[in-house]
Amino acid sequence: SYVLTQPPSVSVAPGKTARIPCGGDNIEAKSVHWYQQQPGQAPVPVIHYDRDRPSGIPERFSGSNSGNTATLTISRVEAGDEADYYCQVWDRSGHWVFGGGTKLTVL
């Protein structure tokens, strides 16, 4: 089955840019979706189809997908962005696959 690899943690200072990678074999051939999960809360979608922001998501959130890595980029990071972030792809077998998640820490 398809495997998505994320670093367990990423740290960034407030006002800086955070980049969270999601690795997978030829992932650029797939559509990647990203979810934010605050502690004790249900996940919330922040990026769909590599780079589309759902309604209500700030422009500070953006996505890209190339080669074997998709990336969630958060510009001008705020304290409220501290959360776990998960990437997800749809496998042609009809299954969904999640990455292991990355904890974003705002220093």
Next chain:
Amino acid sequence: EVQLLESGGGLVQPGGSLRLSCAASGFKFGAYWMNWVRQVSGKGLEWVANIEHDGNMKFSADSVKGRFTVSRDNDKNLLYLQMNSLGVEDTAVYYCARAGDFSSSPIDFWGQGTLVTVSS
């Protein structure tokens, strides 16, 4: 307002069964693929199963295949997850989640989850 409200979680012994329900409101339930996703405490998200609009097409993760069955009642706006032969590894928060028109459509709304604890 879109709402997904899970219920049916609780404590069950290993080898037991449990049926989760998800009550949907605020949208045309029968027009969407629906998913179950679970999360072990302190761990990541794991997709469990999904089901097509009319219930004819279903997929499930290898970890639950043959033990869990997803179903839906579009007249009652309810999604179900029948869980049999439960093991301690099935202990998790189970989320009901709405997707779009296609099996490959991303999840766009999540319920708040219901906790399932498998323990003797």
